[in-house]
Each structure stands twice: as C-alpha cells, then as structure tokens.
Amino acid sequence: MSSEVGVVTRAANTHVQVLEVLEVIVETSSAVSIVLAVPDRLVSRFRYQPGQFLTVQIPRGDGHVARCYSLSSSPHLDEQLIITVKRIDGGYASNWLCDNVKRGDRLTVLSPSGKFIPRSLHQDILLLGAGSGATPLLSIAKSALIGGSGAVYFYYANRTVSDTIFAAELEDMMIEFPDRFTVEYRYDDTDGVPTVDDLAERLVPYRKFDAYLCGPQGFMEVARGGMTSAGMDSTHLHTEIYQSLSGDPFADIVIPEFDEGADSASVQVEVGGAAHELAWPREARLLDVLLSKGIDAPYSCREGACSACACTVVSGDVRMLANDTLVDADLAAGLTLACQAVPVSDEIRVVFDQ
Ligand SMILES: Cc1cc2nc3c(=O)[nH]c(=O)nc-3n(C[C@H](O)[C@H](O)[C@H](O)COP(=O)(O)OP(=O)(O)OC[C@H]3O[C@@H](n4cnc5c(N)ncnc54)[C@H](O)[C@@H]3O)c2cc1C
Ligand code: FES
Known part of the structure; x- marks a missing residue:
C-alpha cells in the first residue's frame, strides 16, 4: 500500500503559535524585554517552568531565522511571558529584535522548552x-x-x-x-x-x-x-549554553512517499499518556512522523542540539543522524533524539517519559 506524500501545515503543529507583543521594555542601552500576551486558549500550551526558553522566528529576507530566548518571567509571579534579548555585535536576530519589535507586533514562537530548570524550589x-x-x-x-x-x-x-x-x-x-x-x-x-x-x-x-x-x-x-x-x-x-540555532525548527514537515511494510518499520509510541501505533518510513525522522500525524511530541531545535525531544527506546533499534546533546550515560539508558532518529529494526517501541 502506498502512502501519500505528507506535508504538515503549521495549524496541525500546535507547538507553533503567534503571540502579540504587549510591551517592549528598554532594560539597558543594549537589551530589551519583550512582553508577550498568552490568549486563554493557549494557556496550557504555554505553561512553563522557571529557566525555560521560547524559540522565536525572526524575519530575514524572504524567509526567517530561529533563535532561542530564555524567559525572564516567572510562572510563580508574572501573568505574561517575558523574554529578554541582548544585542550581540554583528549578530542578526538580537539586533533585529532590539531595533524592530514594538507593541502590537505579532511574533511566531514555539511553545516553552528546555531542561535548565531548578531540581527543587526548596533547596538553597x-x-x-x-x-x-x-x-x-x-x-x-x-x-x-x-x-x-x-x-x-x-x-x-x-x-x-x-x-x-x-x-x-x-x-x-x-x-x-x-x-x-x-x-x-x-x-x-x-x-x-x-x-x-x-x-x-x-x-x-x-x-x-x-x-x-x-x-x-x-x-x-x-x-x-x-x-x-x-x-x-x-x-x-x-x-x-547560549548559541544560535543553525537549522529551522519552524520548517514544514515533509514525509517522503513510501510503501508501508517494504519501506517502513512499525513503531509503538507513548507520548503524553496516549499510545499510538504507526508506520515509520525508513528515511523519515521519528519526530516528523509524529508531527505529521498531529501527535503532540515535544521538540525545540529539530537539529539534535537541545534534547527537548529525548525519548526512550524500550525495544528495537534506531539510529541517530546527529547528536550534539545526549552523553554516553543517556545512550546507555536507551535515550534517543526523536528529531534525529530513523528506524533500524522492523519493530520499535518508544516512550516519551522525560
Ligand atoms: C537555550 C538558549 C537560551 C538563550 N537565551 C537567550 C536570552 O535570554 N537572551 C539573549 O540575548 N540570548 C539568548 N540566547 C542566545 C540567542 O539565541 C542568540 O544566539 C543570540 O541572540 C545571538 O543571535 P544573533 O542572531 O544576534 O547572532 P548571530 O547572527 O547568530 O551571530 C553573529 C556572531 O556572534 C557570535 N555569537 C552568537 N551568539 C553569541 C553570544 N551569545 N555571545 C557572543 N557571541 C555570539 C556568533 O559566533 C557570530 O560570530 C539563548 C540561546 C539558547 C540556545
Ligand atoms: S528537538 Fe532539539 S534535539 Fe531534538
């Protein structure tokens, strides 16, 4: 049976959202805070932990670049989301944001992500x-x-x-x-x-x-x-670690045409408490397969750098196309990066439990 070429539209991927700028606060001569409004319908999508960041889409020519900016707001205190951007000499996005963003603008962002969060709020x-x-x-x-x-x-x-x-x-x-x-x-x-x-x-x-x-x-x-x-x-x-993304996590997701069975493995995935069984084309990355089916898997960079998409391979084998974040101990524990994983064995079981 031949499957169709799939392209996920932005609407199907609920991580990508547009937020309105409520205010721009000049912090210093080279830094601004951008206050973003979260509409009621997106409150749960934008729930975050202290230390997490947003990935922001910044226009460039006919396209855009993507950069991560940590939230300076606290979920315990601040009603709105606030990111703070400091100019980097010769940097594109930081200067664009400081020079151009104003109240009433709309920024395309990915929902909060990141593992730089306190282990406990009750420790020193x-x-x-x-x-x-x-x-x-x-x-x-x-x-x-x-x-x-x-x-x-x-x-x-x-x-x-x-x-x-x-x-x-x-x-x-x-x-x-x-x-x-x-x-x-x-x-x-x-x-x-x-x-x-x-x-x-x-x-x-x-x-x-x-x-x-x-x-x-x-x-x-x-x-x-x-x-x-x-x-x-x-x-x-x-x-x-602050660094600029080199890829485009906002890019549409394309699943190449494939013959189910001949060109694909079978994967059972548990994510967000729900179980799914899917055909996993040999050439496709697991995250793309999940997002193309409207399954809400976590991610941020889509280039193997942030580990937001880390999941455990419970059975079967996968191979990562890139990995700049998981260390030997993670790999020994069975972790893989969904944004970089392609199937090796025919039957695979994966759990998102991070
Ligand atoms: C998880 C995460 C959270 C981040 N949070 C924030 C934040 O809260 N506030 C913030 O201002 N930035 C933050 N950053 C950095 C931000 O994503 C961009 O990397 C930064 O704004 C520079 O982007 P640019 O497009 O202006 O520079 P680019 O055009 O990407 O870079 C231009 C030149 O500057 C160098 N460069 C890039 N970044 C830096 C840097 N940080 N210091 C020194 N030189 C650099 C590059 O090597 C290059 O030579 C964060 C990054 C990550 C990964
Ligand atoms: S989304 Fe960042 S490593 Fe996969």
Missing part, C-alpha cells in the same frame, strides 16, 4: 550569571523566592553598572526577601574580570547549594573552575 540555590545569562536566572530566583523556601545567592557579573539588566527588579527582590536573597554584583571596569581564585573564595559558603550557571563562554569556564576549587560537587551544577 546558587546562581552564577553574566550579561544576558541573567535572564533564566531571574526566572529561577523569582520562582524559588515565591514558590520555595531556601536561600538564593546570585553572583552577577557585568562590564559596567549601566550594562546590568534587571538591576531595579533585583533590588526590589532583595528588599522583599532580605533574609533569603543576596545579589553580589561584579563589574569588569571597577572590580576587574572575575577570576577562578576570586570565585573560589567567594563560593566556599555556597558549595552545598544547587548551582545554575549561564553566561558568555569565558565566564562559564571561570565559574566552573571557581566552583571546582571551592569544593563543589559537579552533580550540583546545571548549565545553560
């Missing part, structure tokens, strides 16, 4: 951030202070005082939670660039805290060194 939390790396950390701090019970210590590095995003909001939080929230600012121009030794000394009192780290690559390396020297267990450390 160490936040280490620089520049726009403060964005997911602000969300985590607000949620931990409002929804949790532990202490939160935020080491926040910037080039200068005037580059410091969220300074006023952080001051308000320190006033509201004087016993639980501390921010230590570090400015390159007056204090010098952070060093491993300096951080090691400062972090000793917080070495048992759960640590969340986000910032430019150089800062992340120094912070990691400081934490190790302070005697922190690396299993307490969670990192978010």
Whole structure:
C-alpha cells in the first residue's frame, strides 16, 4: 500500500503559535524585554517552568531565522511571558529584535522548552550569571523566592553598572526577601574580570547549594573552575549554553512517499499518556512522523542540539543522524533524539517519559 506524500501545515503543529507583543521594555542601552500576551486558549500550551526558553522566528529576507530566548518571567509571579534579548555585535536576530519589535507586533514562537530548570524550589540555590545569562536566572530566583523556601545567592557579573539588566527588579527582590536573597554584583571596569581564585573564595559558603550557571563562554569556564576549587560537587551544577540555532525548527514537515511494510518499520509510541501505533518510513525522522500525524511530541531545535525531544527506546533499534546533546550515560539508558532518529529494526517501541 502506498502512502501519500505528507506535508504538515503549521495549524496541525500546535507547538507553533503567534503571540502579540504587549510591551517592549528598554532594560539597558543594549537589551530589551519583550512582553508577550498568552490568549486563554493557549494557556496550557504555554505553561512553563522557571529557566525555560521560547524559540522565536525572526524575519530575514524572504524567509526567517530561529533563535532561542530564555524567559525572564516567572510562572510563580508574572501573568505574561517575558523574554529578554541582548544585542550581540554583528549578530542578526538580537539586533533585529532590539531595533524592530514594538507593541502590537505579532511574533511566531514555539511553545516553552528546555531542561535548565531548578531540581527543587526548596533547596538553597546558587546562581552564577553574566550579561544576558541573567535572564533564566531571574526566572529561577523569582520562582524559588515565591514558590520555595531556601536561600538564593546570585553572583552577577557585568562590564559596567549601566550594562546590568534587571538591576531595579533585583533590588526590589532583595528588599522583599532580605533574609533569603543576596545579589553580589561584579563589574569588569571597577572590580576587574572575575577570576577562578576570586570565585573560589567567594563560593566556599555556597558549595552545598544547587548551582545554575549561564553566561558568555569565558565566564562559564571561570565559574566552573571557581566552583571546582571551592569544593563543589559537579552533580550540583546545571548549565545553560547560549548559541544560535543553525537549522529551522519552524520548517514544514515533509514525509517522503513510501510503501508501508517494504519501506517502513512499525513503531509503538507513548507520548503524553496516549499510545499510538504507526508506520515509520525508513528515511523519515521519528519526530516528523509524529508531527505529521498531529501527535503532540515535544521538540525545540529539530537539529539534535537541545534534547527537548529525548525519548526512550524500550525495544528495537534506531539510529541517530546527529547528536550534539545526549552523553554516553543517556545512550546507555536507551535515550534517543526523536528529531534525529530513523528506524533500524522492523519493530520499535518508544516512550516519551522525560
Ligand atoms: C537555550 C538558549 C537560551 C538563550 N537565551 C537567550 C536570552 O535570554 N537572551 C539573549 O540575548 N540570548 C539568548 N540566547 C542566545 C540567542 O539565541 C542568540 O544566539 C543570540 O541572540 C545571538 O543571535 P544573533 O542572531 O544576534 O547572532 P548571530 O547572527 O547568530 O551571530 C553573529 C556572531 O556572534 C557570535 N555569537 C552568537 N551568539 C553569541 C553570544 N551569545 N555571545 C557572543 N557571541 C555570539 C556568533 O559566533 C557570530 O560570530 C539563548 C540561546 C539558547 C540556545
Ligand atoms: S528537538 Fe532539539 S534535539 Fe531534538
């Protein structure tokens, strides 16, 4: 039996949505926060955890590019979604967003994603951030202070005082939670660039805290060194790495024509509590097959970089076309990336349980 060539329309893929810009807040001379309205019908689709991000479609020529932006809002406090964008010298999307987005505009986005989320809001939390790396950390701090019970210590590095995003909001939080929230600012121009030794000394009192780290690559390396020297267990450390997507997660999904049986495997998939049995064409990626059938599987980058689509192969064999995120321990546990997996065996069972 021959199946039809399938192209999924945007409407069938409920991850892709258009949100209205309610407000653009100028944070510093090089950063803005964009406040997005979530209509009632999309509230459950846009439910998120502190530390997660949105993937945004940015027009370019006749097409577009896609970039991830962390939510600076907190699901425990803020009614609307807020992303915060800092200009990168020579960068396309960050400058386009800072220069062009205004109230009333509509942005095409993917629903929230990401695994940089606090393990528990009730643990003591160490936040280490620089520049726009403060964005997911602000969300985590607000949620931990409002929804949790532990202490939160935020080491926040910037080039200068005037580059410091969220300074006023952080001051308000320190006033509201004087016993639980501390921010230590570090400015390159007056204090010098952070060093491993300096951080090691400062972090000793917080070495048992759960640590969340986000910032430019150089800062992340120094912070990691400081934490190790302070005697922190690396299993307490969670990192978010900022990089630009190279692919297009908004692209339509095309399933090549195939003969069911001859050109396909059979896959049983459990996702969101529902079970499905499908033909899986040999050349097609599992995520594309699921989305083409209107099955709501999680994803973000569609290029093997973020692990939002990770799922467990319970039986049978698959092969990944790319993998920039799963480590050996994940593979040993049977994880695969649905956006990169093609079938190897004839019968496969997969569970989305992450
Ligand atoms: C999960 C995730 C969350 C993110 N959250 C945020 C956020 O909250 N706020 C935010 O501003 N950005 C965030 N980013 C980064 C963002 O997605 C873009 O990478 C960034 O805005 C640069 O895109 P661009 O198109 O302006 O630059 P591009 O045109 O992609 O890059 C231009 C040049 O700048 C370099 N470059 C790219 N990104 C950086 C960078 N971050 N630092 C230094 N050089 C860079 C590139 O190597 C290239 O040479 C996040 C990224 C990820 C993956
Ligand atoms: S969607 Fe990002 S790795 Fe699959």
